Amino acid sequence: MEKILVLDFGGQYNQLIARRVREAGVYAEIIPYSKITVDEIIKEKYSGIIFTGGPNSVYDETSPHFDSAILDAGIPLLGICYGCQLIGFMAGGEIRSAGTVSEYGKTSLRVKDNPLFKGLPEESVCWMSHTDYISSAPAGFEITAITNNCPCAALADDSRKLYGVQFHPEVTHTEYGGVIIRNFINGICKCKCGWTMDDFVRSSVEKYKKSLAGKKVLCALSGGVDSSVAAVLLHKAIGDNLICVFVDHGFLRKDEGDLVERVMKEEMGLNLIRVNAQDRFLEKLAGVTEPEKKRKIIGEEFIRVFEDVAKDIGKVDVLVQGTIYPDVIESGKGDASVIKSHHNVGGLPDVIEFEEIVEPLRDLFKDEVRAAGRELGIPENLVSRQPFPGPGLAIRILGEVTKEKLDILRDADAVFREEIAAAGLKEIPSQYFAVLTDSRTVGVMGDAGTYGYTVALRAVSTDDFMTADWSRIPYDVLAKASNRITNEVRTIGRVVYDITAKPPATVEWE
Ligand code: XMP
Numbered sequence: 001m002e003k004i005l006v007l008d009f010g011g012q013y014n015q016l017i018a019r020r021v022r023e024a025g026v027y028a029e030i031i032p033y034s035k036i037t038v039d040e041i042i043k044e045k046y047s048g049i050i051f052t053g054g055p056n057s058v059y060d061e062t063s064p065h066f067d068s069a070i071l072d073a074g075i076p077l078l079g080i081c082y083g084c085q086l087i088g089f090m091a092g093g094e095i096r097s098a099g100t101v102s103e104y105g106k107t108s109l110r111v112k113d114n115p116l117f118k119g120l121p122e123e124s125v126c127w128m129s130h131t132d133y134i135s136s137a138p139a140g141f142e143i144t145a146i147t148n149n150c151p152c153a154a155l156a157d158d159s160r161k162l163y164g165v166q167f168h169p170e171v172t173h174t175e176y177g178g179v180i181i182r183n184f185i186n187g188i189c190k191c192k193c194g195w196t197m198d199d200f201v202r203s204s205v206e207k208y209k210k211s212l213a214g215k216k217v218l219c220a221l222s223g224g225v226d227s228s229v230a231a232v233l234l235h236k237a238i239g240d241n242l243i244c245v246f247v248d249h250g251f252l253r254k255d256e257g258d259l260v261e262r263v264m265k266e267e268m269g270l271n272l273i274r275v276n277a278q279d280r281f282l283e284k285l286a287g288v289t290e291p292e293k294k295r296k297i298i299g300e301e302f303i304r305v306f307e308d309v310a311k312d313i314g315k316v317d318v319l320v321q322g323t324i325y326p327d328v329i330e331s332g333k334g335d336a337s338v339i340k341s342h343h344n345v346g347g348l349p350d351v352i353e354f355e356e357i358v359e360p361l362r363d364l365f366k367d368e369v370r371a372a373g374r375e376l377g378i379p380e381n382l383v384s385r386q387p388f389p390g391p392g393l394a395i396r397i398l399g400e401v402t403k404e405k406l407d408i409l410r411d412a413d414a415v416f417r418e419e420i421a422a423a424g425l426k427e428i429p430s431q432y433f434a435v436l437t438d439s440r441t442v443g444v445m446g447d448a449g450t451y452g453y454t455v456a457l458r459a460v461s462t463d464d465f466m467t468a469d470w471s472r473i474p475y476d477v478l479a480k481a482s483n484r485i486t487n488e489v490r491t492i493g494r495v496v497y498d499i500t501a502k503p504p505a506t507v508e509w510e
Contacts, residue, residue, distance in 0.1 A: 001203055002191045005046040006030040009064045009082055011053030015325050017080065017170045017181075019365060021050070024182045025193030027200065030363060038069045048076040048189035051083025053168065057097070057132050058082070058089040066090070076161035076189045078116075081130055084164030088155065091138035091162070098149065103128035106173055107147045114144040114156055116163050118183050119176075126153070126167035126174045133166060161188055197371040201233065204360055208237035212358070215317035220306065220348055221246040221272070223260040225385055226322035229373040230360050232268050234320055236376065240271040242320070243313060247305050249298060250278025250406065251392030254414040263382055277305045285394065285401045291510035294401070298391045307351045315353045323359040324369055326464075386431045387465070395510040399438035405453075409436040411489045412455045419481040420459070420473070429471035432459035434485075435498075435509045443493035452493025455485060460507055468502040 006018045008030050021028035056063035068090040079087040085095050109126035111117040134152040145154035154165045169177035185191045219231045221244045234242045248257040264270045284297050361369050373383035394401045413434040435456040443450040462468035482495040
């Protein structure tokens, strides 16, 4: 299989580079610069290498370097930002600090005729973020682009297929970034660019078939998209040697636990143990109203339940985790192997005896995970589900969590989701749900007075969930949802819509 190595020097856009390569149709693998040698790179038969950016200056004592033998390994190489300076430095050029004229942001780029810039106009916009620059190109290299403040915005040694760009072609602000990356992998590395998610799935299945043959493997299914995709992928590879444990804590949405069990067990054929632990969790939460305490209790109880199951399962060889790339970033980036600190798997390594952790989705973004799920045949209603917090509805019920309140919230939430689905909105909110407040308000129904719960509807639009805006759902859709909720969910007397952005509010109410 054609593949490109993204050699990680600690830059912030590394995964974006890999993603752009995959979008262009070649599989990309990110490996920290310290974890691979030139010989290993040659053995792996990469079609090309991309050196990423990094926060350092090549002259810092602690800055990351690489064996300069890579320049003569006969593998096409593209350096980006720090990666570009590193190539310049390794090849004998000179790097300088731009001092007060360092460039950040959109900059006008002027390019010369060169294979990397095929199809680019002479002048276009690129995105710069650097203090150092190459002040003198090494022997054998030609300067192929400049900006007003950067006399060497790109350089090339066509004979050795070595290229460097000071700007960032992987970010969307660089007008022709996608063309540059395609020129590199298709024009220079000669990749056929036929890779799809289907190839990822197939090659992962083949890989795990070999590496996990005869091993006992355990996967904690949360019911979410990531762990489901990881489990189905591994099941394709090793069948019933994969044991999946699905702890139903009772805080899932309406019919969700049954859906997960049915799809995973019957449709996907997984060797699945469902643990119905609703009562245990509710008992522990009795009388608890404080949000952080609820989260902590749920996290701990999850581990206790798993501990009990683990006694029956015994020692396993491998623990599977549905870690995806954004989790890796959140927990502190690339280099070391970080385990997702998600409440429902975070504590497991302590209670399960195992030898190895496998994270098959570690390099993928969420939409790529969904695409892999579709390739694996997981039904759309499971694969395209919106994010759902680990502690589930327990943190969408303000005050004490009871079975009665859970049932009320499940019904109201289901109605809201049905109405959003039925509305055929042009832009579906990134996340939308109901919250059961602990306020009761006076109302009237027929001739009788009522004193019902107040439910809040929340819908947000966001790219990354770090910030979010409340969704401008059409009034008619809100009206219909409100009408149905007050009619169909008997104890609810009032519906309000949350119009607070994040910040200052968070997406969840607790
Ligand atoms: P907040 O409320 O922090 O939510 O603005 C941002 C995103 O994270 C989800 N969320 C969680 N996910 N475990 C999770 O797996 C949690 O404890 C948790 N708390 C919040 C939330 O649903 C939103 O998508």
